[in-house]
Each structure stands twice: as C-alpha cells, then as structure tokens.
Amino acid sequence: MDAEVLGLSHRILIIDDEDDIREVAALSLESVAGWEVATANSGAQGVTRAAEFKPEAILLDVMMPGMDGPTTFRALRSNPATSHIPVLLLTAKVQSNDQRRFADLGVEAVLFKPFDPMTLSTQIAEVLGWK
Amino acid sequence: MKERMDPIAQPAMAQAIEAMWVKFLPLMEERLAILEAAETALSSGLLTIEQRVAANTAAHKLAGVLGTFGLTKGTILAREVEILYSAEPELDPAAAREIKKITAQLREMIDCRKAASHNDCV
Numbered sequence: 001m002d003a004e005v006l007g008l009s010h011r012i013l014i015i016d017d018e019d020d021i022r023e024v025a026a027l028s029l030e031s032v033a034g035w036e037v038a039t040a041n042s043g044a045q046g047v048t049r050a051a052e053f054k055p056e057a058i059l060l061d062v063m064m065p066g067m068d069g070p071t072t073f074r075a076l077r078s079n080p081a082t083s084h085i086p087v088l089l090l091t092a093k094v095q096s097n098d099q100r101r102f103a104d105l106g107v108e109a110v111l112f113k114p115f116d117p118m119t120l121s122t123q124i125a126e127v128l129g130w131k
Numbered sequence: 132m133k134e135r136m137d138p139i140a141q142p143a144m145a146q147a148i149e150a151m152w153v154k155f156l157p158l159m160e161e162r163l164a165i166l167e168a169a170e171t172a173l174s175s176g177l178l179t180i181e182q183r184v185a186a187n188t189a190a191h192k193l194a195g196v197l198g199t200f201g202l203t204k205g206t207i208l209a210r211e212v213e214i215l216y217s218a219e220p221e222l223d224p225a226a227a228r229e230i231k232k233i234t235a236q237l238r239e240m241i242d243c244r245k246a247a248s249h250n251d252c253v
Contacts, residue, residue, distance in 0.1 A: 020155040020196055027151065031144055063191065092195030094210070114198030114206050117148055118141065 010035045010130060013053055015046030015072060016061035016090065024117055025059065025090075033121030043067025043075070051081045057128055059111070062091040062102065070105055077106075086128060090115070152200045152244070159196075159241055163234075165189040166212060170234045173227050187216040193237070202252065205240050208233050 012035050016022040022039050029035045038053040040046035044067050050058060058076065062069035069089055076082045089102050092113040102110045109127040111120075125131065169186035172178040190213035197205030212233050215226050222230070243252035 018192060018196070020151070020158055021199070023155075024148065024151050024196075024199055027147055028144075031147060092191055092210075113195035114200075114203075117199060118144065 009033075010057070010125075011038075011053065011055045012036070012124070013038045013040065013046065013050055013055040013058045015040045015043060015049075015058060015064075015069075017041055017064040018061070021061070021090075021113065025115070025120060028115075028117035028120045029124075032118060033125070035121065043069070043072030046072055047075045047079065047082070050076055050085060051079060054081075055085060057108070057124065058085055058087045059090050059124070060087050060107075062089055062093060070102075073105055073107060088124060088127060148200065155196075156245065159193070162189040162193050163237060163241055166193075166234050166237065169216075170231055173222060173230060178222070183216055183222075187213055190216060197240075200244070202240060202244060205237060205244075208237050208240070212237070 010033070012029055014022055014025050014029075014037060016025070016039075019041070022041065026037045026039055029037050038049055038055065040049040043064055046058070046060070047067075060069050060072060064072070067075065069091070073087055073089075076085065076087060086108040089105075089107050089110045090113060091098070091102065091110060093099070093102075094112065099110060111123060111127075115123070165185050166189050169178060169182045172182055190209045193209035194206050194213055197203075197209060212230060215222065215230050215233075218226065240252050
C-alpha cells in the first residue's frame with residue numbers, strides 16, 4: 001500500500017543557499033502539506049544529505065555559489081544512492097533560453113520563484129503525481 | 132514513513148509567513164542597500180564591474196523572494212532591475228534613470244511593508 005492510500009507524509013529535501021527561501025519553503029511543505037522536510041544550504045551539502053535522508057523528491061535551487069543547481073543535479077544522478085530521486089529545479093530565471101536549458105537537463109520539472117507558500121506543496125504534488 | 136502532520140489553518144500559516152518576513156527583513160534591506168549603492172555609483176559614473184555583478188545578484192534574489200511575501204509588484208520591479216544590470220554592454224543614461232526610479236520604488240515598497248501588511252503596499 002502506498003503513502004497516498006495510507007495518508008502518510010512524503011519526504012522532501014530542499015537545497016537552496018538562500019536562508020529565506022529555504023526556510024519559507026520548509027515551513028510551507030511542513031505546515032501546509034505535513035511533509036517531512038530536510039534542508040541543505042549548498043549543493044555539496046545537498047548531495048550528502050540526499051544520500052542520508054533518502055527523500056522521495058528534491059527541490060533544488062539553480063543559482064548557488066560553488067556547486068550550482070545543474071552541477072548538483074549531475075552529482076545526484078551519478079550516485080547510485082540518489083540517481084532515482086526526482087529533482088525539481090527552483091529558479092527565479094524566467095527567460096525562455098534558461099528554461100530550455102534547465103528542461104534539457106532531465107529534471108522532473110522546473111518551478112519558479114517567487115512561489116506561493118500556500119500552494120507550493122500542491123504544485124510539487126501535481127508534478128510528482130502525489131495526491 | 133512518518134505520519135502526516137495536521138496541516139495548520141491558513142491564518143496561522145499567514146502569521147508564520149509574517150514572522151519569516153520579520154526575521155528576514157535585514158536580508159531584504161541588505162540586498163536593497165546593494166542596489167542603492169550601485170545606483171548611486173551609476174549616477175556618478177563610478178559603477179564598477181563588481182558592483183554591477185553584486186547589484187544583478189541582489190536584484191535576482193529580491194525578484195525570487197518578494198512575491199513569496201506578498202509583494203508581487205516588488206518581484207516585477209526587481210526583475211526589471213536585474214534585466215537592466217545584465218544588459219550588454221554599457222548602461223546608457225536612459226537605463227540609469229530607469230534603475231534610479233525602480234530602486235526608489237523598491238525602497239518605498241519595502242519601507243511600506245515594514246509598517247503595514249503587504250496588501251497596503253502593492
């Protein structure tokens with residue numbers, strides 16, 4: 001029986017270097033959806049945290065110092081422990097060439113900042129087929 | 132797998148988001164100060180590459196978050212500044228005037244939001 005039928009929580013990892021975005025997103029997913037949330041403030045920390053926490057999905061910022069979103073995504077994909085986890089990019093870039101570049105990476109979806117804290121979990125759930 | 136927590140009511144969530152706004156207001160102010168310093172330097176013809184890059188980044192970050200705190204127009208303004216700072220190659224006088232105007236609007240909006248609910252500042 002799956003989590004949806006049991007009414008259980010989902011596990012999600014947020015990787016974002018911006019404290020405000022990371023904390024509001026975590027608050028939103030925990031409080032509105034009741035999901036279990038882990039966070040990481042860099043791509044490198046996110047790769048490690050993903051292997052430990054084993055989330056069902058990862059919300060990944062694009063623009064981060066050091067390992068940016070695309071580099072972090074490739075690192076996650078190259079690790080057998082995390083290669084299967086769906087990744088949703090979170091970006092404030094709205095230009096169409098950026099959007100094409102991100103879509104070509106092979107991520108599950110690209111979500112845009114600013115997000116609405118009341119509906120972020122719904123957006124994620126729709127993309128991932130969680131009801 | 133952990134059991135689902137009880138979702139909190141919308142007013143409680145709004146209150147929690149408001150607390151986040153207060154917590155991160157210094158960060159918003161910091162980003163705005165970078166934009167204001169860059170604008171002052173630009174007006175004086177003294178804008179360095181480093182300042183321009185920092186202003187571009189600060190505008191990008193504001194664009195990404197202001198709407199989350201209810202300041203949708205703030206996101207639009209910050210995005211306009213980001214586009215202006217990232218335009219190639221030189222910022223002409225018209226762009227400088229636009230940056231000055233938008234930076235002032237962002238200051239006004241954030242100052243308003245400090246003193247009132249976001250519904251009064253859009």
